[in-house]
Amino acid sequence: MSFVSSLKNAWQQANSLLCVGLDPDPARFPTALAGRKDSIFAFCSAIADATAQYACAFKPQIAYFASQRAEDQLEALIDHIHTRHPRVPVILDAKRGDIGSTAEHYAREVFERYRADAVTVSPYMGFDSIEPYLTYPDRGVIVLCRTSNLGGSDLQSLGISESNDAARPSERLYERVARLAAERWNSTGELGLVVGATFPQELARVRQITGDMPLLVPGIGAQGGDIDASVDAGATANGTGMMVNSSRAILYASRDDDFAQAAANAARETRDALRAAISRHRSV
Amino acid sequence: MSFVSSLKNAWQQANSLLCVGLDPDPARFPTALAGRKDSIFAFCSAIADATAQYACAFKPQIAYFASQRAEDQLEALIDHIHTRHPRVPVILDAKRGDIGSTAEHYAREVFERYRADAVTVSPYMGFDSIEPYLTYPDRGVIVLCRTSNLGGSDLQSLGISESNDAARPSERLYERVARLAAERWNSTGELGLVVGATFPQELARVRQITGDMPLLVPGIGAQGGDIDASVDAGATANGTGMMVNSSRAILYASRDDDFAQAAANAARETRDALRAAISRHRSV
Numbered sequence: 001m002s003f004v005s006s007l008k009n010a011w012q013q014a015n016s017l018l019c020v021g022l023d024p025d026p027a028r029f030p031t032a033l034a035g036r037k038d039s040i041f042a043f044c045s046a047i048a049d050a051t052a053q054y055a056c057a058f059k060p061q062i063a064y065f066a067s068q069r070a071e072d073q074l075e076a077l078i079d080h081i082h083t084r085h086p087r088v089p090v091i092l093d094a095k096r097g098d099i100g101s102t103a104e105h106y107a108r109e110v111f112e113r114y115r116a117d118a119v120t121v122s123p124y125m126g127f128d129s130i131e132p133y134l135t136y137p138d139r140g141v142i143v144l145c146r147t148s149n150l151g152g153s154d155l156q157s158l159g160i161s162e163s164n165d166a167a168r169p170s171e172r173l174y175e176r177v178a179r180l181a182a183e184r185w186n187s188t189g190e191l192g193l194v195v196g197a198t199f200p201q202e203l204a205r206v207r208q209i210t211g212d213m214p215l216l217v218p219g220i221g222a223q224g225g226d227i228d229a230s231v232d233a234g235a236t237a238n239g240t241g242m243m244v245n246s247s248r249a250i251l252y253a254s255r256d257d258d259f260a261q262a263a264a265n266a267a268r269e270t271r272d273a274l275r276a277a278i279s280r281h282r283s284v
Numbered sequence: 285m286s287f288v289s290s291l292k293n294a295w296q297q298a299n300s301l302l303c304v305g306l307d308p309d310p311a312r313f314p315t316a317l318a319g320r321k322d323s324i325f326a327f328c329s330a331i332a333d334a335t336a337q338y339a340c341a342f343k344p345q346i347a348y349f350a351s352q353r354a355e356d357q358l359e360a361l362i363d364h365i366h367t368r369h370p371r372v373p374v375i376l377d378a379k380r381g382d383i384g385s386t387a388e389h390y391a392r393e394v395f396e397r398y399r400a401d402a403v404t405v406s407p408y409m410g411f412d413s414i415e416p417y418l419t420y421p422d423r424g425v426i427v428l429c430r431t432s433n434l435g436g437s438d439l440q441s442l443g444i445s446e447s448n449d450a451a452r453p454s455e456r457l458y459e460r461v462a463r464l465a466a467e468r469w470n471s472t473g474e475l476g477l478v479v480g481a482t483f484p485q486e487l488a489r490v491r492q493i494t495g496d497m498p499l500l501v502p503g504i505g506a507q508g509g510d511i512d513a514s515v516d517a518g519a520t521a522n523g524t525g526m527m528v529n530s531s532r533a534i535l536y537a538s539r540d541d542d543f544a545q546a547a548a549n550a551a552r553e554t555r556d557a558l559r560a561a562i563s564r565h566r567s568v
Contacts, residue, residue: 023386063382063389069397071355095381097406098347099433102307105347113353122381124408124428126435144408149383151410154464161445161454170445173457180438 003117003140003190006089007214010056011240013087017231017274019216020051020267021093021247022060022077026068028252030259040065041073043259045080047251050260051267052085057243059216061093078114089117091216091243095144096129097122103132111136118142120194120216123177130185140190140214143181145206146174148196148219157202175205182210192216195234197225197244204233212236218245220270227270231277232284239278246270287401287424287474290373291498294340295524297371301515301558303500304335304551305377305531306344306361310352312536314543324349325357327543329364331535334544335551336369341527343500345377362398373401375500375527379428380413381406387416395420402426404478404500407461414469424474424498427465429490430458432480432503441486459489466494476500479518481509481528488517496520502529504554511554515561516568523562530554 001009011017024040033039048058058081065074078090092114096106110119111133118140121130133141146156156174171179174195181191195206197219206215215234219225227244234242250270254262285293295301308324317323332342342365349358362374376398380390394403395417402424405414417425430440440458455463458479465475479490481503490499499518503509511528518526534554538546 025385025389061382061386061389063380063386063393066355067389067392067397069355071350071353095406096347097379097381097408097428098345099431099435101309102345102347105309105345105351108351109347113351122379122406122408124381124406124439125431125433126438126440128433128435130435144381147383147409149409149412151383151412151414154410155408155457155460156410158457158460159445161443173439173442176439176442 002138003089004214006087006117007056007140007243008240010087010089014053014056015275016054016056016271017240017242017244017278018055018267018271019057019059019091019243019245020047020055020250021245022047022058023247023251024064028255030255030257032257038073040068040070041076044077046260047263048077048081048085050264051250052088054264054267054271055088057089057091059091059093059245075114078116082115089140091118091120091140091142092116093120095120095122097125099125099128100132103129107133107136111139118192120144123180127180127185134188137188138190140192142192142194142216143177143185145177145181145193146195146199146202148198148223148225152196174202175209178206178209182213186213194218196223197230198223200226200229200233203230207234207236207241212241214241214243216243216245220244221246221249227273228277228280231274231281235278235281239282244274286422287373288498290371290401291340291527292524294371294373298337298340299559300338300340300555301524301526301528301562302339302551302555303341303343303375303527303529304331304339304534305529306331306342307531307535308348312539314539314541316541322357324352324354325360328361330544331547332361332365332369334548335534336372338548338551338555339372341373341375343375343377343529359398362400366399373424375402375404375424375426376400377404379404379406381409383409383412384416387413391417391420395423402476404428407464411464411469418472421472422474424476426476426478426500427461429461429465429477430479430483430486432482432507432509436480458486459493462490462493466497470497478502480507481514482507484510484513484517487514491518491520491525496525498525498527500527500529504528505530505533511557512561512564515558515565519562519565523566528558
C-alpha cells in the first residue's frame with residue numbers, strides 16, 4: 001500500500017490526526033534505561049508500542065540517532081514498527097536536499113536501508129532535488145514549505161516579484177513552493193508539505209493552494225501553536241489531511257518507570273484534543 | 285586552527301583552489317577492491333593519499349556512505365585525512381537544515397562524531413537553522429546559495445519584491461541569501477557559500493556581495509562549468525577565495541589497478557588548469 005493510502009487508512013481507522021515524533025535524547029531518558037547499550041531502541045520502541053493506537057504516523061528524526069552513532073537502532077526501530085504496528089506509516093524526518101546521484105543515494109538510504117514509508121526534503125535546490133525520491137512511486141515525499149520556527153520567515157515569507165501575469169497576484173516564497181508541489185512536482189500523488197502550526201493563516205493559505213494534499217504540522221505544544229486554530233486552518237472537508245506532530249510532550253511525559261504509560265496518556269489526550277477540534281470545525 | 289585559517293594556509297601552501305570531492309560509488313570501484321568489506325575506506329583513503337598534495341580541501345558526501353551503511357568507514361576516512369594530511373581541511377557535504385535541538389544533534393554528529401572541519405547546510409529554514417553550528421566557533425558552515433543544477437532556478441533565481449527601500453534595488457533569492465550570510469549570519473567569521481560554476485555572472489554577483497568569503501564551487505567538468513569563467517567570476521583579489529570541487533573526473537579516472545595514480549594525474553591537471561586561470565585573471 002502506498003504512503004498516502006496508508007495514511008488515509010490510519011486517519012480513518014484510528015480516527016486520529018496525531019503524528020508521534022521520535023526524537024530520542026538519552027539525557028532525558030528514564031533512569032531505568034541508563035547504561036543499556038540499546039537504550040535508544042528500547043526507549044523508542046516502548047513509546048511506539050504505548051502510543052500506536054492513538055497515532056496516524058510515527059516520525060523518527062534521524063539527527064538524534066546519527067549524533068549517537070545509533071543507525072542500527074534506527075533500522076531496528078523502523079523494523080519493529082512495521083512488524084508490530086503495520087497500520088502506522090513511518091516518516092523519516094531527514095530534510096534531505098541534494099541532486100542527481102547524491103539524491104539517489106539518499107533515497108536508497110531512506111527507502112531501502114531504513115524502509116521508511118516517507119521522507120522529509122528541502123525544496124531549496126528545486127525539482128531535481130525532489131525527483132529521485134519519486135522513482136519509488138509508493139513512498140511519500142514531504143517537502144518543507146512554511147516552517148514553525150522564527151527564522152522560517154527569513155526566506156519563506158519573502159514576496160516574489162517576477163510574475164508579470166496580472167491574473168496571478170504576487171505570492172510569497174512558501175506559497176510558490178506549495179503551488180509547485182501541488183501543480184508540477186506531484187507526479188506520484190505521494191507528495192505532502194511541512195507547514196508549521198504557529199502560522200494558522202499561512203496554513204490555511206497552503207490548504208487552499210494544495211487541495212487535499214497531506215500536511216505535516218509541527219509546532220503545537222512547546223512551540224506555541226494552537227490546536228483549534230491549526231485544525232480550522234489545515235483540515236480537509238472530511239476532517240483529515242493533517243499529521244499534527246507532537247514529540248517532547250509525549251516522549252518525556254515522565255522520567256520514571258511509568259514513562260510509557262505517561263506517553264500513552266499524553267498521546268491519547270492530544271488525539272482527543274484534535275478530535276474535539278475536528279468536531280467543532282465540522283459543526284461550524 | 286579554524287576552518288578558514290586552515291583553508292587560507294592550504295590555498296597558499298599548496299597553491300591550489302582544488303577541492304577533491306569524495307563520492308564513493310562501489311559500482312564504479314576498481315575491480316581490485318571488489319569484495320573487500322572496507323572497500324569504501326580503502327578506495328577513498330587511496331584517493332586522498334594520491335591527491336592531497338594538489339588539494340586545498342577534501343569534501344566527502346555523506347549520502348554515499350549512509351546508503352552503504354558505511355558510517356564507520358566515513359569516521360575512519362576523516363580520521364585518516366586528519367592524521368596523514370593535517371594541512372587539508374575536511375568539509376562534510378551533508379546539506380543539513382533543521383532547528384533547535386535537532387540542529388544541535390546534527391552539529392554534534394558532524395563536528396564531534398565525524399570531526400569534520402566544516403559542513404554544508406541549507407538556508408531554507410533561516411538563521412535559527414544555521415546558529416547551532418556557530419556554537420563551534422572554529423568550524424566552517426557553508427550555506428547553499430546558488431546551486432549548479434537546473435532546478436536551482438526554481439526558487440533561487442526568483443526576484444524578491446518586498447523591499448520598499450528605494451536605495452536597495454530588488455534582488456533575487458540567492459542574492460538575499462548571500463547578503464544575509466555576509467551581513468548578518470557570519471558571527472564566527474567561518475561562513476562560506478555554495479555557488480555553482482554553471483552561472484558565472486551569478487558567481488560574480490555573490491563575490492561582489494560577500495567580500496572575500498570562501499566560496500565552494502561545484503559544477504566544473506561533467507556539469508559543464510568553465511574553469512576560466514568561474515575563476516574570473518569568483519576569485520578574490522589575491523587569487524584565492526574558491527574551493528573548486530571536482531569529484532567523478534578524479535575518482536573514476538581509471539578502473540584499473542592504477543586508479544590512484546590516475547586520480548593524482550587528474551587532480552594535478554585540474555589544479556594546473558586552475559593555476560593557469562588565476563594567472564590569466566591576475567594579469568588582466
